[in-house]
Amino acid sequence: MKHWKAYFTFVKPYTKWILLTLFIGVLKFGIPSMLPLVQKYVVDDILLNKSMELQEQVSQLMVVLGATLFLFVIVRGPVEYARQYFAQMITAKILFDLRNRLYSHLQKLSLRYYQNTKVGEIISRFINDAEQTKNIVEVGMMNVWLDAFTLVFVLGFMFYLDPVLTLVSIAIFPLYAIAVKVLYKQLKKLTKDRSAALAGIQAYLHERIQGISVIRSFALERHDQAKLEGVNGNYLKKALAHSRWNAWTFAIINTMTDIAPLLVIGYGGYLVIQQNLTLGTFIAFFGYLDRLYSPLKRLINSSTVLTQASASWERVLELLEEPYDMVDQPDARPLKGGNHGIAFRNVWFKYHEKDPWVLRDISLRIHPGETVAFVGMSGGGKSSLVGLIPRFYDIQKGSLLVGGRDVKEWTMESLRSSIGMVLQDNFLFSGTVRENILFGKPGSSEEEVYEAARAANAHEFILDLPNGYDTEVGERGVKLSGGQKQRIAIARVFLKDPPILILDEATSALDLESEHLIQQSLQQLSRSRTTLIVAHRLSTITHADQIIVMKNGSIAERGTHEELMDKDGVYTQLYSIQNLNP
Incomplete structure (x- = not known):
């Protein structure tokens, strides 16, 4: 019944x-x-x-x-x-x-x-x-x-x-x-x-x-x-x-x-x-x-x-009737604009109840406008950690703060609206280039779309496409190269103009030329924003205010590039493996 x-x-x-x-x-x-x-x-x-x-x-x-x-x-x-x-x-x-x-x-x-x-x-x-x-x-x-x-x-x-x-x-x-x-x-x-x-x-x-x-x-x-x-x-x-x-x-x-x-x-x-x-x-x-x-x-x-x-x-x-794992609290409030700091306080996290811990006792403070990079071997918990900030998952122990309050005190819509993400494999929807950029901020003007594309070093190649901004990208963007897809994804974030930026292996799958263009775009994008970077190539994050070295779900080392190199620890070994040590 x-x-x-x-x-x-x-x-x-x-x-x-x-x-x-x-x-x-x-x-x-x-x-x-x-x-x-x-x-x-x-x-x-x-x-x-x-x-x-x-x-x-x-x-x-x-x-x-x-x-x-x-x-x-x-x-x-x-x-x-x-x-x-x-x-x-x-x-x-x-x-x-x-x-x-x-x-x-x-x-x-x-x-x-x-x-x-x-x-x-x-x-x-x-x-x-x-x-x-x-x-x-x-x-x-x-x-x-x-x-x-x-x-x-x-x-x-x-x-x-x-x-x-x-x-x-x-x-x-x-x-x-x-x-x-x-x-x-x-x-x-x-x-x-x-x-x-x-x-x-x-x-x-x-x-x-x-x-x-x-x-x-x-x-x-x-x-x-x-x-x-x-x-x-x-x-x-x-x-x-x-x-x-x-x-x-x-x-x-x-x-x-x-x-x-x-x-x-x-x-x-x-x-x-x-x-x-x-x-x-x-x-x-x-x-x-x-x-x-x-x-x-x-x-x-x-x-x-x-x-x-x-x-x-x-x-x-x-x-x-499939239950929601996460819902807004009854008294959740919208997160206002402006630059926001982020704090992890003794955070423990695992994906399923019977799984082992993915993150163990993470404590970290990221100040507003600061750039923090996360490095380490695969499986260390880097992507899992940054995925907690937009509340893709909830933590089991500890607390995670954005803008001075626990993320659960903000509405999920406003929290995610304040965060821009550029991933290793960004998803493009079937439709035109323009429509995909507009996902960053639906209703934007033509000039705003062009400006975002220029900032992402994408405007020139888009104009060279058969129909310019009206070119169909195909399902998942199959008609574009990896570098082109990535620059459109970055343009999308430029148009969104969020105060918090998360870059998760954003250039690791690209050739050197594409990586160079995209690195320029990302550096411009990260100005005056709280930026978290998950990186594979250590040469791309030497400028970061903090570098966090992750190992087995815990923080193994932290500091600037110079401080970590002086320690001659895990970071130095990773740097040497990539033959970047002069």
Whole structure:
């Protein structure tokens, strides 16, 4: 019941539209239900009426025909259109709201969640499962009620015509109830299994497309094809199991449905022979029989659709109910502009509860406007440490202060708005160069974009691109070189103009020429800002106010370049390894 209540929060804003659609649907299904009565009247009161003159019979027939033509052609057409349009419009808007809510929720989930969840699984729930949930409204809240109304409406006419024959017609109803109870419980499980298997294909495909260059470089196409066949085969197995059960369901339901007309033909025909039932009534009754079992079959089919929709909604709800690792405190306040200092006080951190400590008892003070570099061997904790400042993760012990207050006392949006990050592998979105720079500060003017690009030494190469700033960069920026992507990422940060700057291995993957240009940009960018640099090449950080040497999650050494060289310790060894010692 809980999961239905959660779905109705999306339905509630459209309650009036749903009621209007139901009313129109009553007209849509009510109009055809009049036809058997018309047939009865024509047969008994016109065609078989021996007391009526031929001319009068023809005249009465034309009147009936004109009235029914008006009702079925002039009135029913607009009613049918309105019913279909409003039903589709409501479900489309509910899906729009649901996906907006899902995306908002995804944006608030921590990086830890994305590290533990396959992207294809998320996309499957966002696209496929969300799409299936529309049947909860379209079928469950509209068609089911309209079919139920049609059943009651038709049964009323049938009891009016002949109560005993009506009871014969519905004698197999209890069998339907048993079939639904037995068949659909298993169908729901099979539907969830099939959806999970489909998500597995999407997750596999997404990952392989992202890594297609690796697959080709190792000539793993055949090996990868075989693995896909395994994943695809799992989906085929689940899909066939679902199809088999679905086929049995339809076969059993349709077989039971065919029994009722045979009972009516037998008993109704006997009554006509005995002259206890008029021929017109028998014809009308048989016409109503189709209108009785058609909505009943639709109700049974609706059970199938709703079972599948319910399974999909449970998968969507699992995503919607994924808890947030980090949220703003109730009294969190926005971090104002200006230069800010940063302080680590006995900070301990690990990514998961059962993991070993990544950072151990880190104490460090960074003054406003100061440049601090973090160096050390891979796995020392450098990137983990700077990733704590924008609250990508929360620490387990100690405290982390920005601007004199614990980071948890600031709203995450304002905290992250005050921080600019340039990473080793900066992500560019598909779109134009201009659009990617504007991610730094949406709504900026053309001149501000150009100024940011000039500051990043990017303006010249951008103008040389086929369409300048309107050049499409491709997915993840594949149409640009590593140095070009990096300079666009730096331009993005220049446009943002944050008081705190984090440079995480920003030049380690570049050639020397690109590195030289980018180093110039980064030095200009770091002026008058609190700057943290994670560096691999020690030659790029000799100017830093402080150099922190990390080893096994702890601070091994700290000081200026000259002070650390004089110590002849870990830093000196790293410097010598890179053959930088003159």
